[in-house]
Amino acid sequence: MKRDFLEALSVEELCQVGRDLGIDIYSLIKKADLVELIFENLEPEEESNNLLINGEGLKYSPARCIAEESLESIEYPIPERYDETKIMLMLRDPDWAFAYWDIETSLTAGLKSDEKFSSLILRVYDNNDRSFYFDIKVQFSDMGWYIKLPRRNSSYIIELGYISGDRYTVLAESNTIYTPGGSLAAEKDLKWYSDTTERLIDLSQTGLLSPEKSEDVISQRIISFSSSSYIQHKE
Amino acid sequence: MANDGYLAIILNAHLPYIRHPELKTSVEESWLFEAVLDTYLPLLNLLEKLGKEGLSVTITLSVSPSLAEMLVDPLLNERFLIYTENKIKLTEKELERTKNNSEMFKLASMYLKETKASYSQYKDRYKRNILNPLKDMQRSGLIEIITTSATHAFLPLLNVVKGAVRGQIHFAVQSHKKHFGVKPEGMWLPECGYSEGMEYILEENGINYFFLDSHGLLFGDRKPKYGVYAPVKCRNGVSAFGRDAASAKAVWSNSEGYPADPVYRDFYQDIGYNLPIEYLKPYLYVEHERGNTGIKYFSKHAGGERNIYKPEAARKKVLEHSENFIYRRLKQMNEISRYMDRPPLIVCPYDAELFGHWWYEGISWLENVLRKAAKGNGIKLISPSEYLKRYPENQVIAPSFSSWGNKGYCEVWLEKRNDWIYRHLHRITERMCKLTVRYPNAAGVKKRALNQAAREILLAQSSDWAFMMKMGTDTAYAHRRIKEHIYNFNKLYFSIIADRIEETWLAAVEYKNNIFSDMDYKVYSNSTFQ
Structure with a gap:
């Protein structure tokens, strides 16, 4: 179980775990060896975790920690990207x-050292x-891209791949997204449709602020009371 | 027909979790204090007053879990008193400074009276807990309290990763039960952000209804028989109410909305920005940092001139505007009724902080609107739950992906200034799910670390950070906050796997980011992470 879990981690993640365990990791290490090394270094029974640190921790009250660590001055480095081959797709609008x-x-x-490589796709x-x-x-x-989708009422998936010579190879496949129609449905609901429906829909759209024709702009969640804008201004 | 129609007023009260125990004071905490002083306390006062008079008033109030957690936080409660005491002292000093200007002096006296009354309302009457009176009001039927996602995450952009939306909804409902003693019937989806399938997670958590922007309902998979004037049901039976565009515009529109009237007080002309820093210094909540004081002497610019604010004139205008609002709703209802076989329902959701804080006269406007509606001249105030009791049969429609943000979808929260955050938000959620599967029954420090990891995720997911980045306001703070939570999460993630949790650091982070004290990370185990 534990070994499976480690095997599912990326190399970057394993290296980080290794460093946390104080293992000296040389750069050309194979993933399997790294898993093995970490596995050997982990405590055998996890529920007894942190015995050493446990006892020590009790001496500290949170307030003392704060005073000692002065959390306000800490910088928070985060990775720019992750060492995994993966693509995600998000719908912004129809x-x-x-x-x-x-x-x-x-x-x-x-890929960079592949002589026949022509481009990422x-x-x-x-x-x-x-x-x-x-x-x-x-x-x-490149790390991200906005993509104009050709059709509404459809679903899309993206592959991240590359072309080498005249061969296309897939690296990763995204999740699926569904584009809405973004307009009134053509379908009438026979059980509910009546001759007044069109009129009520027209009335519902009177003064419709969004979508797409919202020049004058509607509500947005306020945040900064100290700064300039409560209601969102025109773009 | 007993009524021409029903009016459902929905107020969403929300602020991001901006508690900073590591600092003596922080600018961001004053956002909360301003909202308490300008909006929440006056709103409670108003509702209590209407309740005592026995008026038949019902509004729906969404209290975000992050706000509820802050409202009962002892540190913030204490700091609010300090903030308000400073304001009282500053206002007293203003009486002295303005003694030769009778109009300004009158305004300063009015502010002093208001602030002192609020201080006592908070400290003596509510004993620092403003959720208690809300509970009482819910019991008496004056308000229906609903919730929103745990940290006001904008859900459509998280819905691509399993576990993310579920966590936000689950912890919201749990926190609501803790604070209000009952489960919430309804959910305000932050920014009305809906995407396909969310109703199933709402159902899992016992939520009966939610709200959509008009086009979310109108552009569903079938034409809605009643337009937005009656709710629809999703396939799983959860109801969805559509926002009325006309009444939204009347209040929200920057150019045509009521708050834009030049007679009203100008939010931006605040002595916190206009007077010399030396004068303000002893009373500023954050040392050397200018900020809103709430002491404002001018009405909105009319033709470039600055005019002294005249409360009498504003009061007249408020009356006029509230009458106009009711008149327009009645007119609208009469027109709509001609085509309906049941009374129309008009749903008017607004951000609560608009009233009183940004639109100083907004609470009076609301009071007049509620009073007029309560008199029953054709309009009946109703809560969504009550409406569903009366009209349980509704058309089944699959709503459309939508939000009430600019252009109606996700562009506010997904654009060049904030799109970088999603790579991290998605990745850390996936990591959380992996951890939960890996450690299904952690105990001791490991359990604490896993719970804290879940808190850091929720805090990182708050839509406020993306919004600030987009708006260019408090951008540095937004960047810092989101990075802090991603960093903390990742540090916890690796130290949990390596079984090397630094307990002193963990204790410090638990102390600092202490939202949702009864956190249970196992919620993420329901979500497979493939």
Whole structure:
């Protein structure tokens, strides 16, 4: 169980765990060896965790910790990206999506040294009809991309891949997103539809502030009471 | 027909979790104090007054879990008193400074009276706990209290990772039960942000209804028979109410909305920004830091001139505006009724802090609107739950992905200034789910670390950070906060796996980011992480 869990981690994650355990990790270590090394260094019974630190911790009251550590002065370094090969797709509105991705460092290095490599590709599929797709060329330095989707009422999936020679290889596949129609449905609900429905829908749309025609702009959650804007201003 | 129609007023009270015990004071904490002083206390006062008069008034109040947690936090309660005492002292000094200007002097006297009354309302009447009177009001039927996602996360952008929305909803409901003693019937989806399938997570957590922006309901998979003037049911039976655009515009619109009237007090002309820092110094909540004091002497600019604020004129205008609001709703209801076989329902959701804080006269406006509606001249105030009791049969429609943000979808929370955060928000949630599967029954320090990891996730997910980045207000703070929570999470993640948890550090982080004291990380175990 524990070994399985370690094996599912990325190399970057394993290195971090290794460093936390005080293991000296040399740069060319294989993943399997790293898992083995960490596995050997972990305490055998996890529930007895932190015995050493446990006792020590009791001497500290939170307030003392705060005073001693002065949390306000801490900087919070976070990774720019993660060492995993992965792509995610998010729907922004009925016509646009945002994709972001990561590629494992070792993979990037391999691709860069591949003489036949020509480019990284985002391949956007209409999920209802996989024969319909289009490609977007991206750079190694790119991390995310806004994509105009051709059809509403459809579903999309993106592959992150590359072209080497004349061969296309998939690196990762995204989650699926569904684009809404963003307009009134054509379908009438026979049980509920009546001759007044159209009129009520018209009335409901009187003064509709959103979507898409919201020039004068509606509510937004306020945040800064100290700064300039309560209601969102025009873009 | 007994009524021309029903009016459901929904107020959403929310502030991000901005408690800073590591600092003596912080600018961000004063956001909370301003909201308590300007909006929450006056609103409670108003509702208590209407309740005592026995008026048939019902409004729906969404109290965000992050706000509720802060409102009963002893440290913040203590600091609120200090903040208010400072304000009282400053206002007293203003009486001296303005003694030769009778109009300003009158205003300063009015502020002093108001602030002293609020101070006593908070300290003596409510014993520092403003959730208690809310509970009483819910029991008496004056308000229906609902919740929103745990840290006001904008859910459609988290809905791509399993566990993220579930965590936000679960901890919201749990926190609501803790603070209000009963489970919430309804959920205010932050920013009306809805995406496909969320209703199932709401159902799992016992939520009966939620709200959509107009197009979320209108653009569903079938045409809604009643437009937005009756709720619909999702396939699983959870009800969805659509916002009325016309009444939203009347209040919210920057150019046409009531608050834009030049007679009203100008929010931006505050002595905290206008007077010399030396004068203000002894009374500033944060040393050397200018901020809103709430002491404002001018009305909105009219033709570039600064006019002294005239409360009498504003009061007349408020009356006019509230009459206009009711008149327009009645007119709207009469028109709509012609096409309906039941009374129309008009749903008006607003951010609570608009009233009293930004729109100083907003509470009086609300009072007049509620009074007029309570008199029963064709409008009946109703809560969503009560409406559903009367009209349980509703059309089944799958709502559309939508929000009430600019352009109606996710563009406010997903654009070039804030899109970088999602890589982290998604990744840490996936890591949390992995940890939970890996450590299903942790005890001791490991359990504490796992619970704290879950808190850090929720705090990172707050939509406020993305919003601030987009708006360019308090951007540095927003960056810092989101990085802090991602950093803390990742540090916990690795130290949990390595079984090397630094307990002193953990204790410090628990002390600092102490939201949701009864956290149980196991909630994330329901979510597989493939």
